Amino acid sequence: MRILLAEDDTMLGDGLRAGLRQQGFQVDWVRDGLAAEREISTGDYQAAVLDLGLPQKDGLDVLQALRSKKIATPVLVLTARDTVPERIRGLDLGADDYVLKPVDLFELGARLRSLVRRAHGQIQDMLTCGELQMNPAGRQVIFDGLPVALSTREFDLLHALMLAQGRILSREQLEQQLYSWGHEVESNAVEVHIHHLRKKLRADLIQTVRGIGYTLLHASQGA
Template identity: 70%
Template sequence: MRVLLAEDDPILGDGLRAGLRQQGFAVDWVRDGLAAEREVRSAEFAAVVLDLGLPGRDGIDILQSLRAQGCKTPVLVLTARDAIADRVAGLDTGADDYVVKPVDLHELGARLRALIRRAHGHAETVLRVGEVTLDPSTRQVRHQDTTASLSQREFDLLHALMRNAGRVLTREQLEQQMYSWGFEVESNAIEVHIHHLRKKLGSDAIITVRGVGYTMPVGGGT
């Protein structure tokens, strides 16, 4: 899952990025408000971790602008502003969660997974499509009654498809959800991962829509 981290403190930002990456998130990190707003508008993120006291533009202003323009990306405000009035303002402006620093990294990861789950209409913590189940918190995948051993990229690709079951995703959309800045993506990387997933989960678990992209049918495969 690709998330945008907007945090101007270099030490805190580096720690948050490292901690979230250890939990399987692909993290893009910006350090000012203008860059944060630009990136949310130009790229697809599963969620945003937004500091309020950003240089360039305040986080509340960014949040208000994004919501006014119809942006539905889940936003978790992570800030030192702990007054009740600040919490109320953040949530009423459109934040999906409001967390006061400092925060435990595992709690932050769990809150992000919950936001992303709700944004995709999933009430349960474990995703199920056909005979495939995926647990984002443990990064475990099971096909029928067997645990499937997946690489990190295979897991990320499967997670993206299962979150969007029934929807066709293009190769570009999948790459945007899987990779953060700085990663060189080979032109056939998605196709290779799809091939490996089909070998592990069944040939019809993932359907190719020729000329468009890939999907996992809501009814599931074998």
């Protein structure tokens, strides 16, 4: 799950990025409001963590600009501004959640997973597709009643496909969800991960739509 972190405090930002990465998030980090607006507008992020006191452009102005452009990326506001009017304004401008500093890293991770679930129409923490079940918080997968051991990339790719059930994801979209900045992506990386998933789950579970991308077949079909 790829997210954008917008935080100008170097020590805090480094800690947040490290803590979220330990929970399985792919994190890109920017340090000013203009960069945050640009990256959320052009990048394929599942969610964003947005500080309000950013240089160059205030976080609330960034949020307002994003929503005026009809960009629906879930935004969690993380701030030290502990006043009710400030929180109300942030929510009214389109924030999806509002957390005060300091924040527990595991709570932050849980809130981000919740935002992403709701954005994809999922109301439960366990994702299901027929006989396939996934617990994103525990990074566990069960298929046909048995646990399946997946690598980090395999899990993240399957997670993206499960969130997008009913839609086709291109190779480029999957790459963007699997890799944050600074990671070199081999040209056949997605195909390799899908090959391994098919071996560990079922050969026809992930369908190739020629010239377009990949989609998840309902796990009870074709059995």
